[in-house]
Amino acid sequence: MELFKSLIVILLSSVLxxxxxxxxFLGICPFLGVSKKLGQAVGxxxxxxxxxxxxxxxxxxxxxxxxxxxxxxxxxxILFILIIAALVQVLELLLKKFSPTLHKGLGVYLxxxxxxxxxxxxxxxxxxxxxxxxxxxxxxxxxxxxFLLAMVLFSGVRSRIDESxxxxxxxxxxVTLIAASFISLAFMGxxxxxxxxxx
Amino acid sequence: MNEILIALAVVIAVGxxxxxxxxxxxxxxxxxxxxxxxxxxxxxxxxxxxACGYKGCDDYASAVAEGKAKPNLCIPGAEDTANALGKILGxxxxxxxxxxxxxxxxxxxxxxxxxxEYAGISSCKAASMLYGGPNACRFxxxxxxxxxxxxxxxxxxxxxxxxxxxxxxxxxxxxxxxxCPKKIISMIPSSAFVVMMCNSNDKGADARKACKNACIGCKxxxxxxxxxxxxxxxxxxxxxxxxxxxxxxxAEACPTGALKSMLPAVQTVKE
Numbered sequence: 001m002e003l004f005k006s007l008i009v010i011l012l013s014s015v016l017x018x019x020x021x022x023x024x025f026l027g028i029c030p031f032l033g034v035s036k037k038l039g040q041a042v043g044x045x046x047x048x049x050x051x052x053x054x055x056x057x058x059x060x061x062x063x064x065x066x067x068x069x070x071x072x073x074x075x076x077x078i079l080f081i082l083i084i085a086a087l088v089q090v091l092e093l094l095l096k097k098f099s100p101t102l103h104k105g106l107g108v109y110l111x112x113x114x115x116x117x118x119x120x121x122x123x124x125x126x127x128x129x130x131x132x133x134x135x136x137x138x139x140x141x142x143x144x145x146x147f148l149l150a151m152v153l154f155s156g157v158r159s160r161i162d163e164s165x166x167x168x169x170x171x172x173x174x175v176t177l178i179a180a181s182f183i184s185l186a187f188m189g190x191x192x193x194x195x196x197x198x199x
Numbered sequence: 200m201n202e203i204l205i206a207l208a209v210v211i212a213v214g215x216x217x218x219x220x221x222x223x224x225x226x227x228x229x230x231x232x233x234x235x236x237x238x239x240x241x242x243x244x245x246x247x248x249x250a251c252g253y254k255g256c257d258d259y260a261s262a263v264a265e266g267k268a269k270p271n272l273c274i275p276g277a278e279d280t281a282n283a284l285g286k287i288l289g290x291x292x293x294x295x296x297x298x299x300x301x302x303x304x305x306x307x308x309x310x311x312x313x314x315x316e317y318a319g320i321s322s323c324k325a326a327s328m329l330y331g332g333p334n335a336c337r338f339x340x341x342x343x344x345x346x347x348x349x350x351x352x353x354x355x356x357x358x359x360x361x362x363x364x365x366x367x368x369x370x371x372x373x374x375x376x377x378x379c380p381k382k383i384i385s386m387i388p389s390s391a392f393v394v395m396m397c398n399s400n401d402k403g404a405d406a407r408k409a410c411k412n413a414c415i416g417c418k419x420x421x422x423x424x425x426x427x428x429x430x431x432x433x434x435x436x437x438x439x440x441x442x443x444x445x446x447x448x449x450a451e452a453c454p455t456g457a458l459k460s461m462l463p464a465v466q467t468v469k470e
Contacts, residue, residue: 094228
């Protein structure tokens with residue numbers, strides 16, 4: 001029960017409080033780049049979630065069974081990048097073979113994710129937070145869902161921006177960044193909420 | 200020294216492992232792509248305009264390879280592409296006439312007026328839903344530029360309140376034609392000699408009141424045409440390009456300038 005509760009706390013806090021995009025400012029590039037349409041935003045969000053999960057599953061054992069025993073903690077970043085990149089490539093090849101429809105939907109986003117800092121951030125943060133394997137997986141699931149949530153919310157905001165008359169000086173990226181900052185501000189309101197519920 | 204070697208070994212081992220796995224996966228799970236599709240795709244212009252009726256060049260290429268589509272549907276690529284595709288498939292192709300989009304409106308800010316000031320969502324479609332748009336002429340170009348946004352070639356610009364299509368940049372995909380809520384854009388042969396610059400079906404007096412450049416349906420062009428290519432239908436002159444010989448007589452006869460000679464070559468001949 002205690003374990004279950006702590007997992008729920010990790011999940012909720014990584015979705016809302018420590019939202020990767022809106023609170024930690026990681027993975028901003030796809031957040032601004034592919035949030036124009038809801039369909040694309042969902043595609044990107046789902047792909048990132050899947051890759052985050054896989055990356056955690058792959059990197060956690062590497063950290064604790066290879067790097068720690070050999071005292072090679074400083075190789076963490078470079079090895080994780082290598083592993084995540086290879087993983088995404090394998091995932092893409094497998095998708096292409098076994099699910100062409102899914103590949104058509106997500107295919108464009110997968111290579112973009114390879115170098116997404118949010119994915120690497122999840123893998124490294126799981127280590128620095130000293131999570132166990134199960135906790136790491138739940139945390140990365142939460143981070144992925146948080147990313148998806150941010151993408152969906154922001155695509156809604158952007159479609160409203162598209163329809164409205166924006167002052168000339170703010171058109172384009174400027175108004176997008178301002179809108180993003182407001183959503184980020186809204187997410188600041190979640191800080192402390194999880195501790196209060198379960199504390 | 201030892202530490203460096205261990206680190207090096209670990210990185211190399213992981214890199215090799217990843218490489219080997221990738222190679223194996225790509226070998227065993229390779230998707231066989233049709234060589235023909237690749238070859239056809241390389242002949243297509245790759246603008247993904249959708250004029251052929253398929254989702255993009257990739258989609259069209261696979262449809263052609265499977266024999267579902269004719270090889271002459273690519274409008275941007277025109278004859279060259281059709282011939283190249285025909286060669287790959289080993290069939291004779293029918294020629295494609297290259298077409299361009301044309302805005303049938305000349306109601307610029309000096310010739311027509313507005314009946315209302317529109318300040319809603321910035322889109323022609325939305326504006327046209329509100330009492331048929333802000334223009335005095337209910338057939339004319341609204342000039343907010345839905346067509347500009349949809350054009351893959353940036354061939355359309357807004358000038359004096361109406362859309363203009365640069366015929367040198369236009370690839371004839373027809374996206375603007377489908378987007379325009381007023382349906383004032385149509386596809387004309389790129390070799391068209393004379394163009395109709397109005398879309399108003401209003402009676403002469405009403406059309407003239409709304410816009411100085413409107414076609415008033417006077418039928419002077421009909422009489423001037425020696426081959427019978429111009430017909431006035433619904434108060435609007437319509438040119439049949441399959442008959443038109445490009446003499447320019449109708450444009451000369453037009454009292455409002457709604458019919459216009461297109462080619463500079465024709466004008467020099469006149470001189």
